[in-house]
Amino acid sequence: MKYVISIGINNVKGLTPLKAAVSGAVEFNDWAKTQGYETYLFADDDNKVVSQSDIFNQINTIIEEKICEQLIVFFSGHGILKGPNQEVWLLSNAQNNPNESINLTGSVDNARTSGIPYIVFVSDACRILPTEIQFTGNGSVIFPILDDTNEDCAIDLLYATRPGSPANEFNSKKSSKKFGLFTQSIIEILKGDYPNLIYSQKASGSWLTNYYDLSHLQVDQNYKSLNNADWHIDTINIEYPLKSVVSKKASEIKITLTQNPEIRIQHQNPKPKLASFSDDEAKKILLKTNKEVKSGKFFESDLYEKIQRDLEFGLNDLGNNSFKSILEDLGSFPSSIDPYNIKSNLISNSERIFDSKGRESFETKTGFTIVGNEIQDVIVNGNRKEFFFENNKQQIRIYNDDQITSALIILRNGNSIPIAILKGYIGTLVFNENQLLTVNYTPSRNNDKYEEFKRNEKEINFVRAFIASSANEGFDYQSTFNKEFDENGRMNHNNAGSFLRREKSLDPSLGLYAVYAYRQAGKIKDVKSVYRYMREESDSMPFDVAMLADKIGIERRRLAPFCPMLSLGWAYRQKFEEFLHPKIREASNYLVPNLWTTFDKKVTESIINLFTENILQ
Structure with missing residues (x-):
C-alpha cells in the first residue's frame, strides 16, 4: 500500500494569510488518488483548525497497520527556520501553542524507524528566520518514537526553496486563482506534462520521448507498443528538471524573480516510483503535450556541490595561499548566481574562519x-x-x-x-x-x-x-x-x-x-x-x-x-x-x-x- 498525507494551511494567526496553500494541498491530494495512493487531506478551508495530533494519529495508524510501502507527506503553508537545517511547518494555532507546529527535522529522524521502506517529504513553504518570539518554539513531531528495527528506510526531501528564502505564490495568468510555484511545478511533472521525464528500463532508449516517434504516433497510435510497460517518474529523474521548471516559472512572472528548490535524495537501486503510467496512458500523454524541460542551468542550490567537487581536487596542493585565493584557483562561480559570488556570506565566512x-x-x-x-x-x-x-x-x-x-x-x-x-x-x-x-x-x-x-x-x-x-x-x-x-x-x-x-x-x-x-x-x-x-x-x-x-x-x-x-x-x-x-x-x-x-x-x-x-x- 502507498499513502499520501496532504497538509494545506492558509491561515496562521499572526501571519499574512496565504491564498494557494489549501488549493495546492487539494490538488496534490487529487493527483495522488489518480495514482492509486490512499490519501488523507488536512486543510484549514471553511475555518477548520488543523492540529498536530490529528496528523500524528493518522500517520501512527498507517505505521501500526504495517502494510505501507511508500508514504508521501506534502505540506503547503507557512514555514520557518529555527536555525540551519531546522525546518518548522506552522499549523493553525502555532502562534499560541508552540506544539501546534511540525518539527520537520525531528519528524524525519523518527520516520527512519517507522518500518516504511520509502518516505518522501514535500515542503512548499518558506525557509526564513522567524521575526516573532511566538514562532521560535521547537514544534512537535508527526511520527512516533519507535525502536530501531534495522529495517532500511530511504527518505527524500523536496524543498520549494533554499535556506533563507521564501516560497512564492502568484496569480495565474488564466484566472484570478493563486498558485504556489513549487506545488504547480511538481504536480505538472508528476502528471506527465513533461514526457521527456517519463522513463522505463524495459524500453530501448529508456525515455518515453526516445522510444516513441511522435510523428509516427500521431498517424497510428498502434504503430508500436511496449508490452508490460513500466513507464514511471521518480525523484532522481526529476531533481534538476524540477529546479528548471520552478526557475522558469519564476522568471516568467518577473525577470528578476528567482526561486531555487533544494532536493535531497537518498540513493536506492531501483528508486521507487512516484508516478506510473501504462503504455496507453504514456502514449496519450505524449500526444497531448510536447513540453520539454532542460536542466543544464546552474542553480544557487547546486553551488555547494560545485565547491565540494573543487575542494576534493584542491586539498592535495594547498600551498601557502589564503582561503579566498584557494577558492579562486579552484574555479569561478557563474556571475548569474549573484547571492553566491566570491564575496557572499558563504565565501566570506569561510575565509574568516x-x-x-x-x-x-x-x-x-x-x-x-x-x-x-x-x-x-x-x-x-x-x-x-x-x-x-x-x-x-x-x-x-x-x-x-x-x-x-x-x-x-x-x-x-x-x-x-x-x-x-x-x-x-x-x-x-x-x-x-x-x-x-x-x-x-x-x-x-x-x-x-x-x-x-x-x-x-x-x-x-x-x-x-x-x-x-x-x-x-x-x-x-x-x-x-x-x-x-x-x-x-x-x-x-x-x-x-x-x-x-x-x-x-x-x-x-x-x-x-x-x-x-x-x-x-x-x-x-x-x-x-x-x-x-x-x-x-x-x-x-x-x-x-x-x-x-x-x-x-x-x-x-x-x-x-x-x-x-x-x-x-x-x-x-x-x-x-x-x-x-x-x-x-x-x-x-x-x-x-x-x-x-x-x-x-x-x-x-x-x-x-x-x-x-x-x-x-
Whole structure:
C-alpha cells in the first residue's frame, strides 16, 4: 500500500494569510488518488483548525497497520527556520501553542524507524528566520518514537526553496486563482506534462520521448507498443528538471524573480516510483503535450556541490595561499548566481574562519580564544577561569577540574552560548558580530596530539572552514564525510584523505558536524563510530555526540556542555529532554535563531544561577 498525507494551511494567526496553500494541498491530494495512493487531506478551508495530533494519529495508524510501502507527506503553508537545517511547518494555532507546529527535522529522524521502506517529504513553504518570539518554539513531531528495527528506510526531501528564502505564490495568468510555484511545478511533472521525464528500463532508449516517434504516433497510435510497460517518474529523474521548471516559472512572472528548490535524495537501486503510467496512458500523454524541460542551468542550490567537487581536487596542493585565493584557483562561480559570488556570506565566512587563529597553549592545557567579537563574560562552575586580553583577543584560561565540562559565554547583548570544555584543547570561537560561526577545538601545544595536528594544520583548517560556513548557510555537507567509514560503520583506515581522523585521534570540531550529517542521512552506524572514537579519546563527551548516538543516559556524568551545542540538536529533544534541568527546558523556548545554541537575554540570568548554585558543571 502507498499513502499520501496532504497538509494545506492558509491561515496562521499572526501571519499574512496565504491564498494557494489549501488549493495546492487539494490538488496534490487529487493527483495522488489518480495514482492509486490512499490519501488523507488536512486543510484549514471553511475555518477548520488543523492540529498536530490529528496528523500524528493518522500517520501512527498507517505505521501500526504495517502494510505501507511508500508514504508521501506534502505540506503547503507557512514555514520557518529555527536555525540551519531546522525546518518548522506552522499549523493553525502555532502562534499560541508552540506544539501546534511540525518539527520537520525531528519528524524525519523518527520516520527512519517507522518500518516504511520509502518516505518522501514535500515542503512548499518558506525557509526564513522567524521575526516573532511566538514562532521560535521547537514544534512537535508527526511520527512516533519507535525502536530501531534495522529495517532500511530511504527518505527524500523536496524543498520549494533554499535556506533563507521564501516560497512564492502568484496569480495565474488564466484566472484570478493563486498558485504556489513549487506545488504547480511538481504536480505538472508528476502528471506527465513533461514526457521527456517519463522513463522505463524495459524500453530501448529508456525515455518515453526516445522510444516513441511522435510523428509516427500521431498517424497510428498502434504503430508500436511496449508490452508490460513500466513507464514511471521518480525523484532522481526529476531533481534538476524540477529546479528548471520552478526557475522558469519564476522568471516568467518577473525577470528578476528567482526561486531555487533544494532536493535531497537518498540513493536506492531501483528508486521507487512516484508516478506510473501504462503504455496507453504514456502514449496519450505524449500526444497531448510536447513540453520539454532542460536542466543544464546552474542553480544557487547546486553551488555547494560545485565547491565540494573543487575542494576534493584542491586539498592535495594547498600551498601557502589564503582561503579566498584557494577558492579562486579552484574555479569561478557563474556571475548569474549573484547571492553566491566570491564575496557572499558563504565565501566570506569561510575565509574568516580559515584565517582565525587561537592561542596555541595555556599552562592548564585548556581554554578558549574569542575572535571577531568581544564578549561580556564567561561563566564556569566555581569561577575556575582567568579572563584576559592578549594580541587584541580575549583569552579564557580554564583551570583543571575533573567536574567542569560546561562554559556559558555571555555576549554583550545579554544573549548566552553554552560551550563544551574539552581538556587538552583550545577552543577558538569565531564570531561575525554577535553570531557564533563555529568553535574550532585544537590540541594544546602541550598535548601529545599537537604535533600530528601541526603536520595537517592547513588541510584541517580548510575543511573546518568549508564545513562550518556550509552549515551556517544551511547546505547539506554530508558528502564531505562519505568515505570516513566502511560499510560496517567502522573507521575506514584505508582513506588517506580522512578529514576526521588524524592517526588514532578524532578531530572534535569536525566530529561534531559529522554526527549531525550522518544522523540526518540515517547513517546511525557512522554516528556510533564517531561516538566510540570520542569516548576513547576524551575525558568529556560532547553532548551532541552522545545524544545522536542515543547514549545520553550512560554518558550523563561527563557530558559537555549541559545541552546541545548546535541548535539543530533541539530538534531531537525527545532524546534528552528528561535529563535537562526544568529551567533549561524552559530556556529552550527562548532560543535565538543561529547555528549554535544561543539563549535569549531573557533567560540568561536563570542559567547563570544554575552555575552559581552548583547545579550545572
